[in-house]
Amino acid sequence: MIDFIGDIFSAELDPYVITFALVITMVVLLFMSFPMIVPLAVACLIGLLHFSDVDPQVIIQQMVTGISPTALISVPMFILAADIMTRGKTANYLLELIEAFVGHKRGGLPITACLSCTLFGSVSGSTQATVVAVGQIMRPKLLKVGYKDSFVMSLIINASDIAYLIPPSIALILFGTLANTSVGELFVAGIAPGLVLALLFCIYSYVYSIRHKDSIALVDKKTWPERLKAIKNALLPLGFPALIIGGIYSGIVTPTEAASFAVLYAIIVEAIIYREITFSDITKAALNTGLITAVVFILVGIGQAFSWYISFEMIPQALLEPLELGSSSPEFIMFVIALSFFIGCMFVDSIVVLLILTPIFMPIITAAGLDPVLVGVLVALQMAIGSATPPFGCDIFTAIAIFDRPYMEIIRGTPPFIAILLLMSALLIFFPEIALLPRDFLFDK
Amino acid sequence: ETWKFASEEAKNDVQDIYAQKFAEVIKKESEGDIKVRIYYYGQLGTENDIVELASNGTIQFVSVGAGHIGSYIPEIQALSLPYLLNADEEAVHEVLTNSKSIYNGLSPKFEAVNLKLLSMMSEGDMVWGANKPIHTPADFENVKIRTFTSAIPTETYKVFGATPTPLSWGEVYGALQLGTVDGMVNPIYFIYNAKWHEVQDYLIFPGQQPYISTVSASSKWFNNLSSEKQTMVNKAITAADKAAFDYQVRINSENMVKIREESPDLKVIVLNEEERGEFIELSKSLHDTYFDLVANTYPESEQTAARQNAQDIVNNLGREIKAAAKNLE
Amino acid sequence: MKNPLFIINRVTEKLEAFIIGAGIILMMLNSVINAMGRYLFNYSLYFSEELNQFLIVIVTFVGFAYAVRMGRNIRMTAVYDMLSFKKQKILTTFIAFSTATLMFYLSYEAYLYVLDIRDINRLSSALQIPVYLIYSIIPFGFFIAGLQYASSFIMNLLHPEIYLSFSVIETKDNQDMQL
Numbered sequence: 001m002i003d004f005i006g007d008i009f010s011a012e013l014d015p016y017v018i019t020f021a022l023v024i025t026m027v028v029l030l031f032m033s034f035p036m037i038v039p040l041a042v043a044c045l046i047g048l049l050h051f052s053d054v055d056p057q058v059i060i061q062q063m064v065t066g067i068s069p070t071a072l073i074s075v076p077m078f079i080l081a082a083d084i085m086t087r088g089k090t091a092n093y094l095l096e097l098i099e100a101f102v103g104h105k106r107g108g109l110p111i112t113a114c115l116s117c118t119l120f121g122s123v124s125g126s127t128q129a130t131v132v133a134v135g136q137i138m139r140p141k142l143l144k145v146g147y148k149d150s151f152v153m154s155l156i157i158n159a160s161d162i163a164y165l166i167p168p169s170i171a172l173i174l175f176g177t178l179a180n181t182s183v184g185e186l187f188v189a190g191i192a193p194g195l196v197l198a199l200l201f202c203i204y205s206y207v208y209s210i211r212h213k214d215s216i217a218l219v220d221k222k223t224w225p226e227r228l229k230a231i232k233n234a235l236l237p238l239g240f241p242a243l244i245i246g247g248i249y250s251g252i253v254t255p256t257e258a259a260s261f262a263v264l265y266a267i268i269v270e271a272i273i274y275r276e277i278t279f280s281d282i283t284k285a286a287l288n289t290g291l292i293t294a295v296v297f298i299l300v301g302i303g304q305a306f307s308w309y310i311s312f313e314m315i316p317q318a319l320l321e322p323l324e325l326g327s328s329s330p331e332f333i334m335f336v337i338a339l340s341f342f343i344g345c346m347f348v349d350s351i352v353v354l355l356i357l358t359p360i361f362m363p364i365i366t367a368a369g370l371d372p373v374l375v376g377v378l379v380a381l382q383m384a385i386g387s388a389t390p391p392f393g394c395d396i397f398t399a400i401a402i403f404d405r406p407y408m409e410i411i412r413g414t415p416p417f418i419a420i421l422l423l424m425s426a427l428l429i430f431f432p433e434i435a436l437l438p439r440d441f442l443f444d445k
Numbered sequence: 446e447t448w449k450f451a452s453e454e455a456k457n458d459v460q461d462i463y464a465q466k467f468a469e470v471i472k473k474e475s476e477g478d479i480k481v482r483i484y485y486y487g488q489l490g491t492e493n494d495i496v497e498l499a500s501n502g503t504i505q506f507v508s509v510g511a512g513h514i515g516s517y518i519p520e521i522q523a524l525s526l527p528y529l530l531n532a533d534e535e536a537v538h539e540v541l542t543n544s545k546s547i548y549n550g551l552s553p554k555f556e557a558v559n560l561k562l563l564s565m566m567s568e569g570d571m572v573w574g575a576n577k578p579i580h581t582p583a584d585f586e587n588v589k590i591r592t593f594t595s596a597i598p599t600e601t602y603k604v605f606g607a608t609p610t611p612l613s614w615g616e617v618y619g620a621l622q623l624g625t626v627d628g629m630v631n632p633i634y635f636i637y638n639a640k641w642h643e644v645q646d647y648l649i650f651p652g653q654q655p656y657i658s659t660v661s662a663s664s665k666w667f668n669n670l671s672s673e674k675q676t677m678v679n680k681a682i683t684a685a686d687k688a689a690f691d692y693q694v695r696i697n698s699e700n701m702v703k704i705r706e707e708s709p710d711l712k713v714i715v716l717n718e719e720e721r722g723e724f725i726e727l728s729k730s731l732h733d734t735y736f737d738l739v740a741n742t743y744p745e746s747e748q749t750a751a752r753q754n755a756q757d758i759v760n761n762l763g764r765e766i767k768a769a770a771k772n773l774e
Numbered sequence: 775m776k777n778p779l780f781i782i783n784r785v786t787e788k789l790e791a792f793i794i795g796a797g798i799i800l801m802m803l804n805s806v807i808n809a810m811g812r813y814l815f816n817y818s819l820y821f822s823e824e825l826n827q828f829l830i831v832i833v834t835f836v837g838f839a840y841a842v843r844m845g846r847n848i849r850m851t852a853v854y855d856m857l858s859f860k861k862q863k864i865l866t867t868f869i870a871f872s873t874a875t876l877m878f879y880l881s882y883e884a885y886l887y888v889l890d891i892r893d894i895n896r897l898s899s900a901l902q903i904p905v906y907l908i909y910s911i912i913p914f915g916f917f918i919a920g921l922q923y924a925s926s927f928i929m930n931l932l933h934p935e936i937y938l939s940f941s942v943i944e945t946k947d948n949q950d951m952q953l
């Protein structure tokens with residue numbers, strides 16, 4: 001132990017020494033309640049300056065790289081659209097519609113929230129955008145009837161992350177390219193596990209609402225005339241999902257651009273048709289959007305810088321070496337892959353983990369004769385888990401920024417969801433047919 | 446001692462094969478004293494990032510497409526001009542590894558960004574993917590083709606009559622599948638790796654230009670190497686040039702076979718001489734685009750000289766490729 | 775409180791807010807116009823992607839400074855919440871000081887980075903404009919964030935309350951975030 005600490009101070013370029021030093025730094029600063037950028041930046045600087053003697057300018061360069069992917073633009077756009085809709089009437093009309101049909105049923109609201117997140121996430125391709133768009137609209141309603149905030153926020157975060165499994169999924173596209181695997185097959189293989197997961201979340205929501213039925217109010221069953229009125233009111237707001245889904249699947253817009261059209265639609269509906277919001281409301285919404293975006297993206301950026309360093313010193317490779325995966329059973333390899341992605345995603349953004357780890361595992365996957373489509377789905381699932389797992393989870397940050405709640409409260413409700421997600425991982429490893437049967441059927445394998 | 450070599454491509458793509466061979470030779474020549482650590486796509490950031498990392502000496506070698514070097518040295522975009530280097534593979538290889546106009550003519554420009562250009566390679570002929578047959582510029586009407594964002598490729602497809610549409614590559618698969626864009630352009634081996642053949646109906650061989658990438662070293666670092674080590678690097682470069690060339694030829698033809706197997710309905714078109722002629726005619730105007738582009742990156746007083754220099758590069762490249770083709774006959 | 779410092783503070787705040795809001799609106803217009811142009815008129819904005827990247831850089835770094843000013847930052851307060859007021863105050867003061875130092879350091883590194891890409895004359899691929907012009911916002915963003923933390927440090931020394939930034943006092947509500 002003394003030697004080990006000695007190694008840290010003498011900047012021994014050893015992967016275990018570096019990992020230990022950086023993780024300890026991060027955890028200590030994190031628990032001291034430093035702003036989140038500090039633990040990551042300091043850990044990164046210790047690596048660059050103390051262990052590796054690399055010009056620290058790279059932090060700035062990589063922060064820019066981290067926030068540059070085109071698809072990230074959809075995040076502020078959906079935040080803005082949701083903000084405008086909640087300032088106006090759109091969000092309420094949508095909620096009244098949902099309430100009119102499921103409000104009197106046990107678990108009706110959280111199940112609707114869960115399915116909305118799955119649907120919206122799959123279409124928009126952005127889990128953060130889903131947290132914002134669905135969360136912003138559904139959360140107040142769920143709170144009003146008595147659901148606990150920690151449950152509601154965890155449900156929204158985790159249900160949004162199912163988007164990684166359902167096409168068009170950026171995770172599966174990236175994996176397909178990095179692993180030289182058919183994206184079409186990955187898409188088909190991701191659907192069933194995604195749906196099973198959504199189903200499990202719905203079941204949990206139902207069980208939760210039964211167990212807390214004393215504190216959760218049901219609304220009276222609505223009559224059909226009331227329901228028709230709700231439908232009529234919701235026609236324009238329903239144009240919003242229709243626009244996004246229709247625009248993307250007809251190829252008119254990319255998923256990223258659809259987000260901007262959602263903003264335009266929200267402005268047209270609220271400012272011109274309903275006359276509910278003014279120009280100054282829009283500028284306020286834009287400022288608020290920029291603020292939330294910045295709070296989250298600055299962390300995406302610094303996370304990229306941190307992972308750059310890990311990647312530069314090839315630390316994951318070094319940590320995996322002693323496991324001798326070359327001569328292990330397929331189940332064990334899958335387990336290690338899942339665990340590595342799981343741990344990686346705890347500290348760094350999921351997409352970054354994908355970029356770093358996939359090339360490392362590919363030779364092992366090929367050598368072991370594993371089906372890369374199965375691995376791809378498993379990896380996408382870990383990324384989904386990772387985005388909602390503390391300490392570093394983009395969707396957690398988004399939720400903090402948008403719902404204005406403390407970190408601890410947001411993650412308090414996650415354990416049951418993580419348990420379900422881990423159960424799903426185990427199912428995938430031991431019953432790969434869940435993912436592979438539809439693929440085999442469609443692609444004649 | 447560890448040298449670091451970053452490429453913009455994934456493991457076992459052409460640039461990575463280049464790096465692997467390079468590492469192997471260095472290891473052997475240095476009797477194991479020097480290890481070369483290879484980074485692939487995304488591990489150290491974007492294409493621009495790795496160029497800058499080599500420029501500031503954080504890594505020693507960088508391999509990226511010529512277009513990306515063009516962000517720092519606009520002259521190099523001559524290599525992006527269509528129908529300038531549209532010759533036999535061997536002749537292109539000869540010019541890319543020996544071109545005086547590039548290696549000697551541009552070396553001060555590379556020096557200015559602290560890079561030393563060591564080599565260039567072709568990764569195979571660029572092929573158009575589309576969802577309709579394309580034989581003439583007229584066929585390109587209303588075809589949205591995904592290109593790189595830089596000026597020459599964008600202008601090229603504008604001139605050809607298509608709608609050049611920049612998209613980040615993560616979005617291309619989905620965009621082709623749903624018809625947001627109609628086509629794209631890339632070498633065969635890459636099209637197969639990115640699985641874009643799954644979402645295209647036609648592959649068209651226009652005989653237009655290869656995808657060219659560059660290999661550079663951090664120049665201050667390289668100049669301070671002992672002459673022994675410099676010789677080692679040059680030796681490794683020569684071996685890697687050959688390995689990447691052989692691999693490129695092989696992987697492009699192998700992946701074409703795989704594409705045909707996996708997508709039997711996909712149709713392949715090779716433009717005939719007459720059809721090609723129409724595109725060649727149109728691409729002549731792009732030379733001016735290139736000259737303007739280079740000139741505009743200089744202050745007013747230096748623009749005439751810069752334009753002249755750019756013209757010389759294009760003329761010399763044309764001459765070099767003709768001579769190389771002739772030598773091969 | 776109409777001293778010059780106060781006025782400068784107000785002016786930079788307004789300026790930041792304007793840049794952030796305008797950046798977000800421009801992003802929306804840029805994407806919408808590009809998609810409409812492509813679908814309706816077969817004309818794509820060749821620089822659309824690049825412009826959005828520039829805007830996101832500007833919004834992120836200016837927005838970060840603005841978020842610090844507003845006392846909005848993501849932090850984990852599990853341990854912090856258990857401390858006494860006095861210990862919380864000491865910890866916050868210490869955090870403000872060390873975070874300010876880190877921000878100034880990052881600002882300096884960002885300044886060096888900007889100089890570097892100016893020296894190697896990096897041009898953006900689509901618009902062909904010098905990239906350093908855009909990235910100059912980064913050292914500014916960190917510098918203003920640093921100033922905010924530094925003034926929060928000073929406010930914590932001078933006043934009995936816990937200051938999250940120059941003008942935001944911690945209350946039960948905004949322990950993690952406040953708007």
Ligand code: NA
Pocket residue numbers: 121122123125163164165166167168169170
């Ligand atoms: Na998806």
Ligand code: NA
Pocket residue numbers: 345346347348385386387388389390391392393394
């Ligand atoms: Na995480």
